[in-house]
Amino acid sequence: EEIPMQQRAAAASLLGKLAGQPMHGPRVAITLARFLPDGLVSAIRDGPGEAVVSSLEQTTETPELVWTPAMAASLSAQLSTMAADLYQEQMKGRLVDWDVPEQPSGQHVMKDEPQVGGIYVRLFLKDPKFPLRNPKRFLEGLLDQYVSSVAATHYEANAVDPELPLLLSAALVSLLRVHPALADHVGYLGYVPKLVAAMAYEGRRETMASGQDTSRAQAEPIEHDNSDGVPETTVQTPQERVRLSCLRVLHQLASSTTCAEAMAATSAGTPQVVALLMKAIGWQGGSILALETLKRVVGAGNRARDALVAQGLKVGLVDVLLGILDWRAGGRQGLCNQMKWNESEASIGRVLAVEV
Structure with a gap:
């Protein structure tokens, strides 16, 4: 009826x-x-x-x-x-003790679509500017699930979708680009040290696994130009891809003074962000991002700038930056070549080195 x-x-x-x-x-x-x-x-x-x-x-x-x-x-x-x-x-005259089902009907659930805070992640990535009802809730859910998914890959590599951390990090970066004010909220929630620690752990884990064929079997090919302008194909292991996703998130958060100051805070046993970013300069596909992140965290508005500068002096960051600027030591046959930079990337790298 x-x-x-x-x-x-x-x-x-x-x-x-x-x-x-x-x-x-x-x-x-x-x-x-x-x-x-x-x-x-x-x-x-x-x-x-x-x-x-x-x-x-x-x-x-x-x-x-x-x-x-x-x-x-x-x-x-x-x-x-x-x-x-x-x-x-x-x-039938019975007294029925009825209740709604504990599980959802299943008709409206898209089982193959990751959902965080009521938001379908892939659909959000297609339209990041969609006016969300509660972007802060989405942010908190993304942070929680991203940190958890990265940690899960450490112990349950076969049980966890290796693409999930990459998907969540892409959503995080897109959300923070559209809603830059939310970056301060990340700092207040205390996620910055967790992200720095996750990136440091992935860097160590990739080093330990670099010689294993199992890592290379799951690697993803990427292309870059060699010194003759001919494309070369290299591969990225799952660990490399996850650590780069951490770097992208930190790169976006570094635009927030609150997060930049949180990155400077260190305690016993925690990695120092400047040393980590200096190491990331040598990562395939992450060198420019690392330099830009360094530039952002040592900005004039950061009250913890002195601590970051001290970290840089301690780990020899100045020598690395000078090496990038020195055409003979850091040009085609030096650092730029080691990092497999093409001409455009080398030019950008030198500009960023000066700004840092």
């Missing part, structure tokens, strides 16, 4: 009021989330009811919501079956 539009909208409005109720609203929202995706639960909470009904009948594919009329029909059939079964039990 077709339910009038007015009644459907009124029901959606009532659910929205219940979900927004201070005391019991969170429980109502959790119950709704067992049947509907987070995007629709948020739409119900925000209202109005007419907009909710319209959303249920449309095909939607955004970072926050994937929904089709077929999914709506499937959910409707499931709810009808549940209601009919409950009615039959009641007609």
Whole structure:
């Protein structure tokens, strides 16, 4: 039987009021989330009811919501079956202790799509400027899952998708580019030391695994130009790709003074960021990023700049920078050649070395 539009909208409005109720609203929202995706639960909470009904009948594919009329029909059939079964039990005169299912219906879940904080990560990467309802929640979820996924690869290499850390780091960088103010929040949450430690660990792990054929078997080829301008193909191991993802995240965070100051904070047993970035200058595909990150962290606005300069002097950073600038020592036959820079990269590297 077709339910009038007015009644459907009124029901959606009532659910929205219940979900927004201070005391019991969170429980109502959790119950709704067992049947509907987070995007629709948020739409119900925000209202109005007419907009909710319209959303249920449309095909939607955004970072926050994937929904089709077929999914709506499937959910409707499931709810009808549940209601009919409950009615039959009641007609038998039994006292039914009924509760909603613990697991979601499964009709709206995209099992192959990583979802963080109610956001489909791959769909977000397709449209990073999509206006998220709660970008801070997405950021916190990305940070937590990224650090966890990197740590999981240390112990469960065969059980963890090696692409997951790369996907999450790409989403982190894109989110911070669109919402640069969120970078300060990362510093306040205390994730900067964890990211520095993860990058340092991956660097050590790659060194230990560099001679193993198993690492090279999973490596990804990349191309660069040699001194004659002819493309050469090298490979990146999973460890190299993960450590570069850490570097990209730190590079983006270094634009925040709060995060740059957090990078300068060291304690016993923790890696020093300047020494780590100096080592990263020699990483394939990471040298320019490392130099740019160094430039950002020693910016004039960083109150911990003196500590970073002291770290640089201690580990011989000045000699490395001078080596990059010296055409005879750092040019085609020197550091630039060792880092497999082409002419353009060598020019950029020298400019960054001067700025650092």
